[in-house]
Amino acid sequence: MASDIEEPQVVLITGCSTGLGRCIAEEALARGMRVIATARRLSTIEDLRDKGARTFTLDVNDKPEVLQSFAVDSINAFGQVDILINNAGWLLGGAIEENTPEEIQSQFNTNFFSVISITNAFMPHFRSRRTGTIVNISSQGSYLALSGAGIYCASKAALDCLTEAWSNELAPFNIRAVSVILGAFRTSVASSNSKAPTKTIEGYDFAHDFHKRFQERSGHELGDPVKGAKKILDLVTMKTEKPLPVRFALGDDAVYLSKQHLEQRISELDEWKSYGMDTNVEG
8 A cells, every 4th residue: 555655845956065955955854855965075964974864976067967867866865856956166256357258158057057957957857757846046146236246146147047948947836946046155265265356457456346345255154054044944845835936135235235236227117118119010
């Protein structure tokens, strides 16, 4: 006779060595969820394994065939994956002109293209089960387009758009996608997961000041990653018929600044709409 007991959901998180990814993994374990934690070096997540997580080495920038093999091994760990959290990422600082083509490509490889490759590796599994949740960790920078982190912000804006497209095209498969517009949290992004440009150009004072202030503020941000992790898991596990928000602002600053940005864009659109209209073919 089949058991009516519902097994705990399986959540896979990339980038669990520090910061938000680690906090999500620890919170999920505390809730009794089945956790697959990943990092580039297994030694950094041995304690999560000791707490009950299955741990895997993962370089999110590996070739698609390597990531597909990783997906198979991950699914076999518990027989399924219910929630995929694409958390791994880093920040490239500096003015856009200062960023080399290699730095720009590297930024997009990790923050954008790797998300496509990893998620697509799990997509056949999600589609065959007609269920699954994709959580992409973005940033309020996707709205704010910060001087001094323009390429980083652009990579996160692309991630937001990708997530929204996935939300639309995967809905028939009952697969959900949400982009978490993250505010400033006390993680390792500023201290060890950010990089200054290899060259500097005189005159980009504001851009240089941003990256300097960003690193000096490390450890003093308002956001608590433990609380943030709880909010993310609350959102994706809540029992509700409502669809997930496509873009979910997380953090007091992210909620306020995202709203302010969108209001400014609407105001700008209204101010200039007469110039943008009356372009249809006559008749």
